[in-house]
Amino acid sequence: MIDSIIEYNRRFVESGEYNKFKTSKYPDKRIAIVTCMDTRLIELLPAALGFKNGDVKMIKNAGGTITNPFDSTVRSLLVAVYELGVNEIMIIGHTGCGVQGMDAQHMLQAMRDRGISDEHINLMKHCGINLNEWLHGFEDTHSAVEETVDLVRNHPLMPADVTVSGYIIDSDTGALTPIS
Secondary structure, X not given: OHHHHHHHHHHHHHHOHHHHHOOOOOOOOOEEEEEEOOOOXXXXXXXXXXXXXXXXXXXXXXXXXXXXXXXXXXXXXXXXXXHHOOOEEEEEEEOOOOOEOOOHHHHHHHHHHOOOOHHHHHHHHHOOOOHXXXXXXXXXXXXXHHHXXXXXXXXXXXXXOOEEEEEEEOOOOOOEEEOO
16 A cells, blocks of 8 residues: 555656645644544545645644643644744544543553553553553543643643634534534
């Protein structure tokens, strides 16, 4: 599969198709979006919100939430605000998220089934990582988005003049519901 992707890329570049996507590193709408990596949102979310290439900074992770105030998503938001001119942040969860109800013990067993040894799993514990907490999903998308909005809004390094708001997008229709 990767070989076919590489071949497609070669043809894409040779034909100059990239020209229609040229833009600067600064988001035209001065918005950063934290959302889920769900495949249904790749084209649906920008289309449903009217965004084109260059309009926003899109930060994606599993669940579209932030569980640690000093993780890479928060770092990305701080870069977006202080280096790239972002003044609004949207936290967008979605219906039918795979992280909702995710069980850490189930994932740990899947790791073992794929050849990860208990020795390596225990090594993470000895490094101070609580795998049950780190790999646990959330029970309710609405609450998870609210918690993430609260974390970003009240982060000690986030300036008070940045607007932070939360939403849930319907994974089928693209309908956006504000929650905070």
